[in-house]
Amino acid sequence: MTQKATRIAALKAMLGDDLVLAGEDIARYCRDWHGDVISDALAVLRPRTTEDVSACVRATNSLGVSLVPQGGNTGLVLGGIPDEPAHQVIISLERMNRIRMLDTDDFSAVVEAGAVLGSFKDKVEEAGLFFPLALGAQGSCQIGGNVSTNAGGINVLRYGMTRELVLGLEVVLPDGSIFDGLSTLRKDNRGIDLKQLFIGAEGTLGIVTAVAVKLMPKPSQVATALLGLKSLEDAIALYRRARHDCCDLMSAFEFMPPLAFTLAREAMPDLAMPLSGENPAYVLMEISGSGLVDIDDLMQRFLEGALNDGLVIDGVIASSNSHARNLWLFREGMNEGQAKRGPHLRTDVSVPLSKLPAFVRDAETAVMASLPDCLCVSYGHIGDGNVHLNVLPPSHLPRAEKDQRIYLAKNIINEVVDAFGGSISAEHGIGRLKRPDFEARLPDVQRQLLTAIKTAIDPNSDMNRGCQLNFASTIP
Numbered sequence: 084m085t086q087k088a089t090r091i092a093a094l095k096a097m098l099g100d101d102l103v104l105a106g107e108d109i110a111r112y113c114r115d116w117h118g119d120v121i122s123d124a125l126a127v128l129r130p131r132t133t134e135d136v137s138a139c140v141r142a143t144n145s146l147g148v149s150l151v152p153q154g155g156n157t158g159l160v161l162g163g164i165p166d167e168p169a170h171q172v173i174i175s176l177e178r179m180n181r182i183r184m185l186d187t188d189d190f191s192a193v194v195e196a197g198a199v200l201g202s203f204k205d206k207v208e209e210a211g212l213f214f215p216l217a218l219g220a221q222g223s224c225q226i227g228g229n230v231s232t233n234a235g236g237i238n239v240l241r242y243g244m245t246r247e248l249v250l251g252l253e254v255v256l257p258d259g260s261i262f263d264g265l266s267t268l269r270k271d272n273r274g275i276d277l278k279q280l281f282i283g284a285e286g287t288l289g290i291v292t293a294v295a296v297k298l299m300p301k302p303s304q305v306a307t308a309l310l311g312l313k314s315l316e317d318a319i320a321l322y323r324r325a326r327h328d329c330c331d332l333m334s335a336f337e338f339m340p341p342l343a344f345t346l347a348r349e350a351m352p353d354l355a356m357p358l359s360g361e362n363p364a365y366v367l368m369e370i371s372g373s374g375l376v377d378i379d380d381l382m383q384r385f386l387e388g389a390l391n392d393g394l395v396i397d398g399v400i401a402s403s404n405s406h407a408r409n410l411w412l413f414r415e416g417m418n419e420g421q422a423k424r425g426p427h428l429r430t431d432v433s434v435p436l437s438k439l440p441a442f443v444r445d446a447e448t449a450v451m452a453s454l455p456d457c458l459c460v461s462y463g464h465i466g467d468g469n470v471h472l473n474v475l476p477p478s479h480l481p482r483a484e485k486d487q488r489i490y491l492a493k494n495i496i497n498e499v500v501d502a503f504g505g506s507i508s509a510e511h512g513i514g515r516l517k518r519p520d521f522e523a524r525l526p527d528v529q530r531q532l533l534t535a536i537k538t539a540i541d542p543n544s545d546m547n548r549g550c551q552l553n554f555a556s557t558i559p
């Protein structure tokens with residue numbers, strides 16, 4: 084028997100056939116969301132309970148192979164895909180998807196890591212409450228993946244990143260022991276808050292098996308508007324004004340270029356154009372609330388003022404839920420439209436809000452100066468200073484030439500990010516894709532701290548080796 088076959092047989096003997104998937108059946112776990120990267124693994128483990136996860140960890144430890152946790156596999160930085168397939172086993176949380184508790188009086192819930200975000204949100208809404216994390220991948224991504232990447236999304240400006248929604252965690256540690264921190268207390272200052280270590284750790288410190296989260300009142304009124312503007316500068320001015328004028332009820336503020344409509348319609352040809360003319364810039368804005376406020380009136384009055392002052396030059400307020408959904412499809416369809424054009428650079432960077440227009444101008448100018456045949460597409464959650472400045476090589480080029488342009492564009496943009504004091508990863512994490520750029524920018528003290536934490540919790544680097552940092556490893 085080959086070493087691979089021996090290891091698979093050993094895993095099945097220790098864990099039973101039901102938990103261990105091998106052979107052709109594992110292909111779908113081994114490719115990234117865009118299909119740009121195809122990898123492999125020794126096997127995929129699919130636990131049903133926290134105790135199963137613990138058993139999986141002990142079994143793989145005994146064989147000296149490392150684990151790559153995987154949720155919905157929608158991550159955009161290759162954190163959940165093996166890069167050493169001969170020595171790595173994927174552990175998928177997809178079968179751990181129960182809501183263990185939902186307490187409408189306490190505004191809290193405990194949900195297993197493999198629950199799909201969109202399904203969980205639906206269940207919470209059926210109970211009359213609201214879980215505000217919202218992102219384009221919510222039909223597939225899982226709560227455990229959201230926690231492990233500290234996901235952002237469209238509602239961050241109102242409700243914060245995932246970290247701010249987490250009350251407690253259950254985590255299986257690299258030695259198989261279980262960290263039980265599933266408290267739903269709002270206030271708990273008993274020393275260092277250990278759960279924070281695992282949020283955004285991308286599975287490098289343990290496997291999140293369940294999460295206690297905050298729930299919010301369900302917004303009974305939502306007003307959505309698509310607005311045409313003269314420039315990105317005006318979009319920032321409009322955002323600031325909305326922060327002051329909309330009583331902190333603004334829940335989304337997304338920036339899109341005119342190209343958004345072309346890209347979205349390449350993915351969804353039936354989408355009807357929402358505005359007749361073309362404007363240099365667009366904002367998709369949402370205000371929402373529950374209780375006694377009149378959200379429609381607030382949106383009307385806010386936009387009247389912005390139109391009178393020339394900050395907004397065109398726009399439409401959604402007249403129904405389906406109209407609002409249609410407007411959002413342009414924002415979401417942009418990603419699919421870009422994916423259809425083939426391999427391209429996807430960045431996820433942030434700079435201080437006031438510097439955002441200058442950053443986009445400088446970065447796009449620098450890219451176009453070096454790569455004039457490429458197309459820049461800048462859009463995103465600009466209320467958070469977060470922009471996806473993507474670069475699309477000409478579709479007719481051979482793959483190697485596309486990859487070369489992607490690499491060059493990434494370096495150019497990262498240099499501009501550095502010059503603006505920004506972050507090369509605003510919300511997607513580091514994974515394997517951004518590791519070299521992350522490591523190259525890591526100050527010594529931060530590196531020492533990260534290494535000390537990793538060594539204390541995962542001394543053999545068994546957990547998602549190769550993700551985030553290239554920690555010294557004792558694995559053969």
Ligand code: FAD
Nearest residue numbers: 154155156157158162219225227228229234235236286291
């Ligand atoms: P995976 O992709 O499976 O894994 C991501 C990382 O977390 C990996 O390192 C993996 O090892 C680790 N991990 C997964 N589950 C666990 C677990 N239970 N325990 C420990 N580690 C684990 N992200 C945003 O932040 N904001 C957005 O607006 C956004 N929009 C997106 C839109 C689209 C169309 C797509 C495809 C992606 C988008 N993303 C966005 C990225 C992605 O959806 C998020 O990073 C998401 O949180 C990943 O969840 P997942 O379950 O798919 O995790």
